Amino acid sequence: MVTLTEVAKRARVTAATVSNVLRNREKVRPETAERVLKAISELGYRPNLNARALAEGRSSTLALMLSNLSNPFYPEFVLAAERAARKAGHFLMVCNTDDDAEIGRAYLNQIAGTLADGVLVMNTDIAINELCISAMHSAPILLAMWEHPEAPPALPCIAVDFARAGALAAGHLLELGHREIGMLVGDGCGGLQDARSNGFRAALREAGVETDTSAELVVRDSIDSGYAACMRLMASKPSLTAIFATNDLLAIGAGQALMSMGRAIPGDVSVIGITDIQLAHQVHPALTTVAINTTAIAELSIERLIRLIQQPSQAPEMVLAPPPELVVRASTGVRRSRAR
């Protein structure tokens, strides 16, 4: 490995000068700089980022902690976060906790403040106060997707108005004439998605439509369980004309269930989800959903985290993500009077 000192020797200067060339070229005479640059390329010198991190007291890498990469939402978030981090001159370390709080804890202890200057947390399986303790004696921690804007947590966070997302979904279905609506509530790696379901229910109530709790099912986040749950739901409540799922995975599963039961979408039953993952528009019929703008949230998260690293603030700030937006595609339609 080629070191700074070797470069310095070859350029007949000292390490400090080489270091200066590498960062602010200001205080170095052009011809000296050139000599140094020449030595660098001749030797194929590459700075040791560990040494730099140690000396500078910061590593310029960020960590992103999430529960399980197998939910397609996360890769999408990671993709955007990685881009944002890279653009800001940081590396991104992905820490998958495998739905295991123990692993999350271990990661946090090892990484925060040493390998990573800050960490973005998407897990909800690790208690907030525990995270706070970590944050105390290490590095800034930011909650990347807080689902309850009305109740700011003790940590800085990006809040997403999921209640509104639920309400938008409800509004759309109501407008199409649906009154008997089944509901699939996700309870996967991200925790129970109750902000979404509450928002949905509230909107229904507000419109004077009574909500039928027997048409609600809480299920794990996955296409498979959405499929199974929808099967059960339609069996017990065949008169439903629409299905609202708190996330796209469930909605997609539900759609497949309906199709395999011979129910047309949206002819017989409409389906709507939340998030707008890639799959949502790749599936047929394309899924109507409420988009939360994953990219924007990821970028915002990275930006705030970096800011937090540069100037740690005492009061945990909550910043609101752009509001969710309804994306109408092919899986929802006007309720048809039932004639079978």
Next chain:
Amino acid sequence: MVTLTEVAKRARVTAATVSNVLRNREKVRPETAERVLKAISELGYRPNLNARALAEGRSSTLALMLSNLSNPFYPEFVLAAERAARKAGHFLMVCNTDDDAEIGRAYLNQIAGTLADGVLVMNTDIAINELCISAMHSAPILLAMWEHPEAPPALPCIAVDFARAGALAAGHLLELGHREIGMLVGDGCGGLQDARSNGFRAALREAGVETDTSAELVVRDSIDSGYAACMRLMASKPSLTAIFATNDLLAIGAGQALMSMGRAIPGDVSVIGITDIQLAHQVHPALTTVAINTTAIAELSIERLIRLIQQPSQAPEMVLAPPPELVVRASTGVRRSRAR
């Protein structure tokens, strides 16, 4: 930040002793060790991994470079690789190059040998000889999924027999009586998947079935393009009774296209892919495919990379991944005589 020295002071020993306690407890008297441990927990000491990396000359983090996380295959691979790395006491840094060789180069230059002790490369957009150069003066590089076992590259690699995967797919379709088979060949972030298509064609020829090059389409890796390509294919060759796609994404897209054309699967047309990504069994009808055992490949990759770091070998070794296996699900069936 609590340092080793502070712990040492509190335990009334010296840094060296604390360090000894932290690793091999052998040469330290039990009562001293206990005092040190007590100090560590009282102070909430957490080792600075940067400093350790610098002193030890290795960082115990591995890098995984891939072209684009938005292909669902990659998250699956990352998931498995992360687990394997973690179990082996390493961190995993995910480097998404966004299909940009420039970014890949930058990552390699910055990370290899400093932040990461070794790099797992899945990109094919970066020329091998370029990678070799990087490997020369930095850290071990391993190609995680080499598609041409018959032609070992100049770098250590895990080779997957994709030609065999193609042949298995062909065998399955032939057995079901299919003779007119359309082919979708992926050319996405992973490069043209010709080993797979060649294996498929060879198997067909061997069985005396003539391959119709006008029923082949080269397309980008995605559900969308699989969908579009299948539409075109069926329009120009309506007599096809089966579709072989070099990966599941294309196959899934093709399946959706067929269904939206009113063709039953597998009643009218059979569909088969390669890889066996999660989605393959979540889609309806569940996709018949040739599984490559992603998890095993990821684990093998990590294992070999770690070995390479511990004992660098001069001759780039190629190790063969477990052979692909046919997974029969619901998207393929016996060819029915056409009666329309």
Next chain:
DNA sequence: GTGAAAGCGCTAACAG
């Protein structure tokens, strides 16, 4: 067993 000392590769004052 434990301590003292040197050094990993780099940065950051401060002199000159």
Next chain:
DNA sequence: CTGTTAGCGCTTTCAC
């Protein structure tokens, strides 16, 4: 502008 001098926090000989 450039060199000198100290570290950053940890590991690792080598004495004691």
